[in-house]
Amino acid sequence: MIMPREIEVEALRARLERGENLTILDVRPASEREEWFIPGSVHHDAYHALAAKQDAALADVRLPAGVPVVTVCGAGKTSVVAADQLAERGFEAYSLAGGMKAWSLAWNTAEAVTRQASLIQFRRTGKGCLSYLIGSGAEAVVVDPSLDPEVYLTLAAERGWTIRHVLDTHVHADHLSRGRHLAKRAGASFWLPEQDRARYQHRVLRDNDEIRFGASTLRAIQTPGHTMESVCYQVDDAWLLTGDTLFPAAVGRPDLEASPEEARARALLLHQSLRRLFAMDAGLLVLPNHSSRPIAFDRRLIATTLGDARHAIQLPADAEAFADSVLRRIPPTPPNHHTIVALNEVGVVPTGDPTDLEAGANRCAVG
Numbered sequence: 001m002i003m004p005r006e007i008e009v010e011a012l013r014a015r016l017e018r019g020e021n022l023t024i025l026d027v028r029p030a031s032e033r034e035e036w037f038i039p040g041s042v043h044h045d046a047y048h049a050l051a052a053k054q055d056a057a058l059a060d061v062r063l064p065a066g067v068p069v070v071t072v073c074g075a076g077k078t079s080v081v082a083a084d085q086l087a088e089r090g091f092e093a094y095s096l097a098g099g100m101k102a103w104s105l106a107w108n109t110a111e112a113v114t115r116q117a118s119l120i121q122f123r124r125t126g127k128g129c130l131s132y133l134i135g136s137g138a139e140a141v142v143v144d145p146s147l148d149p150e151v152y153l154t155l156a157a158e159r160g161w162t163i164r165h166v167l168d169t170h171v172h173a174d175h176l177s178r179g180r181h182l183a184k185r186a187g188a189s190f191w192l193p194e195q196d197r198a199r200y201q202h203r204v205l206r207d208n209d210e211i212r213f214g215a216s217t218l219r220a221i222q223t224p225g226h227t228m229e230s231v232c233y234q235v236d237d238a239w240l241l242t243g244d245t246l247f248p249a250a251v252g253r254p255d256l257e258a259s260p261e262e263a264r265a266r267a268l269l270l271h272q273s274l275r276r277l278f279a280m281d282a283g284l285l286v287l288p289n290h291s292s293r294p295i296a297f298d299r300r301l302i303a304t305t306l307g308d309a310r311h312a313i314q315l316p317a318d319a320e321a322f323a324d325s326v327l328r329r330i331p332p333t334p335p336n337h338h339t340i341v342a343l344n345e346v347g348v349v350p351t352g353d354p355t356d357l358e359a360g361a362n363r364c365a366v367g
């Protein structure tokens with residue numbers, strides 16, 4: 001139940017998306033803030049003083065007068081103490097209910113348009129997952145959904161689109177796929193690249209297979225490496241949805257759910273896949289599956305041209321040298337990835353709060 005001095009994630013998200021003037025005061029220890037934060041928030045490490053209920057915990061915090069304040073901590077308890085203290089000082093103050101853990105589900109959008117189609121990039125700013133709703137005429141596809149199905153259904157309905165197809169680029173390791181459930185709710189087909197991992201009914205896309213929707217065409221491009229089944233989806237001559245294969249300045253990690261030998265084999269395949277992508281039209285817009293940083297409510301697309309990605313990555317000609325360099329720079333393993341992969345393979349989103357399992361930042365890239 002929401003308490004009088006609390007604000008829910010959805011309400012804060014909507015206010016930020018509307019561009020309202022708010023101060024967000026993050027009172028967590030610096031080590032927690034380093035992991036993830038709300039874009040534009042102010043940091044004041046008052047965690048221990050607040051937890052000890054010290055009256056002067058926020059005495060030296062200067063905040064703009066007359067602007068509502070939202071206080072944030074890890075789970076939404078200490079931030080209530082902070083909001084109470086600020087209210088005593090005359091601020092309109094709220095605590096973010098559920099804290100940063102609940103914020104994991106917050107999202108915002110950015111958009112791109114061509115003559116044939118409109119693309120909406122959904123960004124889970126609280127976690128970094130990116131997903132896509134692309135409409136053409138009266139039909140739409142969704143790629144890599146990581147939010148509640150209602151979010152996509154509502155936006156599609158507002159645009160007058162019927163979601164015909166839902167696709168994942170691979171079996172995900174750092175978020176629960178909502179694809180199967182969205183497809184069911186929408187009465188759409190659910191597609192996966194060819195693999196023997198998913199143990200539920202789905203349709204299979206093979207290399208160069210095409211799906212038509214409205215006046216647009218989506219084409220599957222097999223790009224193994226991050227996982228064996230990973231694909232990219234090209235939409236018309238405009239967009240290249242690269243999943244976790246290629247990011248604006250990073251490539252997909254090849255080591256999850258793999259032995260060291262398998263990781264090396266995948267790194268070599270990734271080299272081939274990237275060569276294939278980099279031979280495509282340099283003007284295609286690369287639209288990845290995640291960001292490793294919190295995403296501002298700025299409506300700016302997270303994307304780059306294929307030409308710029310090629311320049312940023314400087315792929316060596318020698319596949320072995322590429323594998324060595326990628327395997328040397330593997331980031332820490334995302335928490336709970338075994339459990340998430342296992343659930344995605346059976347197509348189950350557990351009932352209740354998904355944020356426990358999905359805790360932590362996306363870590364599918366090697367930068």
Ligand SMILES: [Fe+2]
Binds near residue numbers: 364
């Ligand atoms: Fe991934």
